[in-house]
Amino acid sequence: MTATIQGIIPVMLTPFTEADAIDYSGLENLIEWYIANGADTLFAVAQSSEMQFLSLEERVALARFVVEKAAGRVPVIASGHVSESRDDQVTELISVAATGVDGLVLVTNRFDPKGQGGAVFMDNLRHLLDALPADLPLGLYECPAPFRRLLSDDELAFCADSGRFAILKDVSCDLATVKRRVALTRNSSLAVVNANAAIAFDAMRAGSAGFTGVFTNFHPDLYKWLLAHSSEHPALADDLSVYLALAAMAEPMGYPKLAKLYHQRLGTFSCARSRAVDFDIRERFWALDALLDKIMQGQENFRARIAATR
Template identity: 45%
Template sequence: MNHNDKYTGVWPVMLTPFDEQRNIDWASLEKLIDWYIQAGVNGLFANCQSSEMFFLSEAESLQLTRFVLDYVDGRVPVVASGHTACGLPQQIDQVGQMAETGVDSVILISNRLASPSEGDDVVLANLQTLTAAIPSTVGLGIYECPHPYKRLLSDEVVSWCAQSGRYTFIKDTCCQIEKIRQRLDLIKGSRLHIANANGQTLLASLQAGAHGYSGVMTNFHPELYVWLCDNWDTAPESAQVVSDYLSAASLLEYLDYPICAKDYQLSLGNFKSVASRTREAGNYYSAHFQSTVQQTLRLGETLKNQLGI
């Protein structure tokens, strides 16, 4: 992994800690940032879906991003989204304000570029309009966010992003290795990087030339993803074992995320509450979810010890 190229490696999708009144808990956010950076991550994706961005006000969205930038203080690069508006004029305003915070790249959300019934031609037209409205000094990216609906990028859109020279980052959620390989061909020679959000296809995507990982499991064991991105080619047998574990552990996402991740951060002493604006926590504690998460992560600790992480 070439560390001179800043859009490679592991980019956690940041959680937003809230207090019991569901206000942002800034002290816990500082601990979380330090925890990510101590794990050796390459950059941070602030104000994304894991940050509950669709449940933040415009003012909170900007305040959150500025806080992350100030506290990180150049230790790692930071990208951010906050691209939640529906109408294009509001999106231009929203994305423009995010660009002014000083983030390395502003990440657009693919499903904001057209409604579910509209075609890829609408996506491309709106993407071109948005791109032209954002100062060229700021990098751009696209995230195939599954909320409120999942919109995968067409080959035409990926090619246009690569050829535009403006785009640095696709957070890829297609979860299909053949499609990832195809996208890698489309972006060859450009400054565009593909960060896979899917643990199950990660190793195969790295072998195919993908640039790293940006997914929810960085909120549990970022060190294992850092190890895999750094060592997949030099320690292939160990990499396969790590990949097999991470594939299985990725299923924890379906156990009331982000509550499961916030509960883990609570157990580490980073968070003071599991409060979320997206869901209630009751089901997580009444089902067997918590013990499943704890046992799966304990297995990960054993793996870290074996690898000397």
């Protein structure tokens, strides 16, 4: 394995035009924003990218574009693992692997789409491992859609022992589970990276190798500071961790369209269209713009406090 896949890993948005095509100009701006704001790796074609609502051709084109524009400055990983049948999964994953990504992320619920249990999971996992390029680092993603399928300790140990895996995007949302998984994978190449904002700081202190939650689309720089500098300024880190957890409570209010409204404000791209969220989130969630105001005010307050420590 050549790429180190850990740190602050934004789960990338996919901007669309009003005509419902991928907005590649806006996507290029977004890539630059992530990198300028502390991203260590980019996770393209994830649930935040609305991968379940993209055609295979769009998923492949999206991954290829991110690799091209990142231009080696940070590693790029991608999933696009949405199909049910083995043959379709092999086709989609080999197609994404061919785009030049530094890591290919496998979705755990796809190994057991009907909830039949561990034996089916392992049989399908082994089948895919045999079909995928042996030299390409792999990742695991406990994607919540269409359902969250957490790895058992035995399944995680198998993946760690295989030497094929570089990262687990942990969606257990449970600190005790993160700690146990960090211990299970300690002597392997597999990094456990938590995705839950409520436990982000505690998970980092417990050995999570970064953060890859949805609010990396709002303030990856603040998570980066927490990861890199919390031990130098513990009181500020504690305050920041509380703000980050509370800000992330806005996720149910129409994410990922919520994040697209935020990037409209920043000028990253002009259209907040989402295929996953096809309703007016301002109409459904009252005072949404006021909430975004407060999130942005909190960002600036903490950025000022951080700047004062330098």
